[in-house]
Amino acid sequence: MTGATETGVVRGRASTAKTVAAAAVGLSALLFALALAAGFELLSLTGRLAGVPTIPLLGGLLVTLGAAVIAFGAGSRLELVETDPSRSAGLVAGTLFTGIWFVVTGLVASQTLGLGTVGWLAAASLGGAAAFAVTALPREDVGSTVPAGALAGSVGLVMLTGGIGPDWSWSPAGFSDAQSVTVFPRVVIPIAVAFCALVVGWAAAKAYGGFGARGRHLGAYLLIYLNAGSIIAVLFVLVAFVFAKGIDPVMAGVTVGLGVGPTTTLAVDLVIPFADVRLFGLSYDVVWPVSWPFVMNGASILNDVNGVWPAIVGTIWLVVGAVALAVPLGVGSAIFLTEYAERGRFTQVVEVATNALWSTPSIVFGLFGAAFLLPRFTPTPKKSLLAGMITLGFMLLPLVLITAREAMLSVPDEYRDASAALGVSKWQTVRSVVLPAAMPGVVTGVILGVGRIAGETAPLILTMGGGTFVTVDQAASVVDSFQLTLSPPFVTNPELTQATTALPYQLYQLILANVGQSSGIENMDTFRWGTALVLLVVVLSFYAIGIATRQYFRRKLDYE
Amino acid sequence: MSNARHDAATDGSTDTGTATDTGTDVDTGTDADDDTDGHTATGRQHGTTTTGETDERIRAEWTDYEFAGDVALSVEDLDVYYGDEQALRGVSLDVPAESVTALIGPSGCGKSTFLRCLNRMNDRISSARVEGSVELDGEEIYQDAADLVALRKRVGMVFQSPNPFPKSIRDNVSYGPRKHGDVDTGLLSRLLGRDDEETEAELVERCLRNAALWDEVNDRLDDNALGLSGGQQQRLCIARCLAVDPDVILMDEPASALDPIATAKIEDLIEDLAEEYTVVVVTHNMQQAARISDQTAVFLTGGRLVEYDDTDKIFENPESQRVEDYVTGKFG
Known part of the structure; x- marks a missing residue:
């Protein structure tokens, strides 16, 4: 009996009850994962899982879980299991369970039983009050297991008995026909199962820790881990989804072998500037050993497989131009503000202004570019690559400034x-000293900013976007088109003042403006997904x- | 009265929050006038201060210190203000060349402030104002024409906590000469084949040897300096300071963040350095001052220099009762 009164430093070895609690934690994590999978339609709710129809299976698992958790709580209360519970589960848990049970009983009373406003309000209040009484008044082991187990058990029971089957649907009253809402099992079941798994998993984790401080610690851990896991899962599913949809069009017609790819000419011309005298020239043709039509081709009726090369080039040049404009300016002003300017009203104003600029919607930057920049480069206002670069550079500038200053x-x-x-x-x-030490922070800022501007569409529609589907010859070749001239400005580059295309802009055109059919693209849908995948890969690169x-x-x- | 004094002391240390160094906390007592009033007038009211100091009048002859060698630094009537607070009051002393001068005193007495005046590091604190004169080898450093870069090359400084740059050990040592153009290992000169890599290697080795660090790090000069232990970092900072070849080295409690073994190494190093350099060292540790210094200046509350003499004299037979109380540990 000494063990009951003294707090042991060493926890008892695994007992049967503890194994049950651990299994319950594992089972709830599994259920959570299954619910996520069902939510992303990786798991069919109408089909079978391990030979059993999915919905009753999930329901059965929930019932088992709920029963196990309640049994553990009861065992702990009856002192059959050695635990260390507090006197109450606490006000926070009490309030949360009150809210949950208020909603559950309210929904059942109004929708299933069809009670009126007074009826369902009374029922819901009763349910909430009961949940509060069960949670907050008894000892912690009962208070945190019974309401959670009852929730999982009753939801599971509804699914197990076919109360919510594959053909179930629910149209809440009170919406006009035009806005009618119907909820189907494919939405309800993943949400309900994931939620119940979280609640009952929390209770099971507490039970596993023997309640008390250690139990609460484990309960919180479980919630945090499941949350973090689901965030990673969502991210992964998003990327995987785009990848799965886009990989076929992107990989269409890829061949590897000597001499199958397009030809690139490497040429060195030594020319005396301004005199047009060519001293000597070398030219060498390189034939790529890879032919990757979707990435290397433009769009043309003559192509077997149409591609997005001009858009890739456009996006890359945009990012390069914007970074070249924004990073020196941003880092320079950050140096001035942190190292030279007296900290005071002026720096505060600049700080507020940069923060506001960073949260300015991109379409506003686009309008500025269209109204201010376009008329300044060409005789008549014309969309151009340069205008796009500068607009995106202005968008990037505040973030570079903010992060460089912080660093x-x-x-x-x-x-x-x-x-x-x-x-x-x-x-x-x-x-x-200062700049090298701040460099990682500065680069982080540039990474974040580039992530935003590389996928930006709205400003490009207004400042840069030209033909969406251009042939491979029309890809912006900025490097090749620098020309030396005798008169000011001595260096010209006609390519910069040409309109061109970029991946997000092209994607927008494909989806909304539905252009491209005339350029010889046969299957618009797969081409969109392919473009999206390439955009994703470019941004990730x-x-x-x-x-x-x-x-x-x-x-x-x-x-x- | 003792309450009022206490308040002023607290205010003093908060008002100078801009100071980067805790040693620059100022403590200006309201008993600032007692050297003019004399201890007969105020002494009756004060008795002893809150910190247990007896009041007494500071006599000018206590700070007159005659020595034979050259004068490296000559300070005359130095007053320093942080905003409205006065941190130093009329300090005058001459620092002999090629010796170790210790500055001791309780916290907030202005000894670090005094040290930072000697290479004009106080200019970096916007609220600080310095009046008076400091001459380095006969040249006034507080004049408009003073070249701070040249001054700080000649008067180096080692800080309380080791602060190596997050660079390699080699780069830390050669940083100063490189920035001053004495060592050029830039890309251009490397391409042109006239870089000073050998000069740099020699310089790094000489400075690390002088700082008694060479044997511990010679096989990992390209490692990051932040990976060294605290004591090694502090010796690296000394080596970095030696690399610009200063005449005077100022040390602001260089061993206060170190363990006894590292402290002993730094102390040995300071004594060795005094053969070539003029060392001025601020310390909290009176035994340390007694061990390493040739002469000691005692600063007491209110930013005043109370006594300045041979170290032996200060520790064995000081003129001032307050100094005796301080060095024997009765207060402070």
Whole structure:
């Protein structure tokens, strides 16, 4: 009996009851995963799972879980299981269970039993009050298991007995016909099962920890882990979905072998500028060993497989241009604001302004670009790659400024003092100590910003978008079109003032404007998914480059 | 009265929150006038202060210190204000060349502030205002024409907590000379084949040897300096300071963040350095001051220099009762 009065430092070995609780935790995690799978239609609710119809199976599992949890709570109350419960499950749990049971009994009373307003309100209040009494008044082991187990059990029972079958549907009254809402099992069941699994899993985790402080700790852990897991699952499913839909059109007609790919000409011309005298030229044709039509082709009626190469090039040039504009400006102003400007009203105003700029909707930037930039590059206002670059650069600028400033502020003052004490000037200190230490933070900002601008559509419609489906020859070749001239501005690049296309813009055109059929695209739907996949891959590649850059700078600072 | 004094002391340390270094906390007592009134007038009212100091009048001859060698730094009537608070009051002392001068005193007495005046690091605190004169080898450093870069090259500083840059050990040592253009290992000069890699290697080795760190790190010069232990980091900071070849080295409680073994190494190093350099060291630790220094200046509450003399004299037979109380541990 000493064990009952003294708190043991070493917990007892696994008992049968503990094994049951652990199994219940595992089962609820499994149910949560099944509910997620059903929500993404990876698991058919009308079909069978392990030979049993899915909905009754899920219901049965819920009933089992609920019974197990209630049994554990009862066993603990009757002192059959050694636990360490508090005197009450607490007000927070009480309030939450009150809310849950208020909604559940209210829905059943009004929708299933068809009671009027007074009737269902009374029933719901009664249900809520009962739940509160059961949760908050008895000891913690009863209070946290019974309401949770009862919830899972009753929901499970409804599913097990066919109360909600594959053909069930519910149209809440009170909506006009035009806005009518009907809820089907494919929505209700995943949500209900996932929710019940969370609640009952929390109770089971508490039971496994023997209630008390340790039990609450484990309960909270379970909720956090399931949440984090579901976030990762959603992310993964999103990417996998786009990948699955887009992989076929993207991989269509890929061939690998010597001499199958397109030809690239590498040429070196040594020309005396301005005089048009060609000294010598070398030219060498490289034939790619890969032919990847969707990525390497443009759109043309003559193509076997149409592709998005011009759009890829457009997106890449846009990002390069925007980064080239925004990073020096942003980092420069961050240096000025943190290292040189006196901290006060002025820096506050700049801070507010940059934060506001970052949250400005992109279409506003697009309008600015269209109204302000377009008339300035060409005799008549014309959409151009340069205008798109500058508009996106303006969008990127505030984030680069904010993050670079934060990164520089977090560089310890000791570094600046140490450098100053060695007689090193301020600018050199900034350049050789502050900037390297702030670099990972700056790069993080650029990564985030590029993620936003690379997928931006609205400003491009207004400032850059030209023909959506262009042939491969019309892809923006910015590098090749630099020309030296004798008169100012000495360097021209007609490509920059041409309208071109980009992946998000092209995707928008494909979906909303439904263009492309005339360019020879046969299956619009698969082409859209292919374009979406390529866009995703391009954006993720920018991420990868950014993360690698950040690692490079971080490794220089780290000592491990 | 003792309450009022206490309040002022608290205010003093909060008002100078901009100071990056705890050592610059100021404590200006309201008993600031007692050297003019004399201890007969105020002494009756005060008796002893809250910290247990007896009141007494500071005599000018206590701070007159005659020595034979050259004067490295000559300070005359130095007053420092942080905003409205006065941190130093009329401090005058001469620092002999190639010796160790210790500055001791209780917290907030202005000894770190004084140290930071010697290479104008106080200029980096916007609320600080310095009046008076500091001459380095006869040249006034508080004049408009003073070149801070040149000054700080000649008067180096080591801080209380080790603050190496997050760079390699080699880069930490060669940072100063590189920025001053004495060592050039940039890409351009490397391409042109006239980089100073050998000069740099020699410099790094010499400075690390002088800082008694070479044997511990010579096989990992390219490792990040932040991976060193605290004591090694502090010796690296000393090596970094030696690399710009200063005349004077200021040390602000260089061993206060270190364990006894690392402290002993730093103390040995300071004594060795005094053969070539003029070292001014602030310390809280009186035994340390007694061990390593040739002469000691005692700052007491109110930002005043109370006594300045040979270390032996200060610790064995000080003129001032307050200094005696302080060095024997009766207060502070």
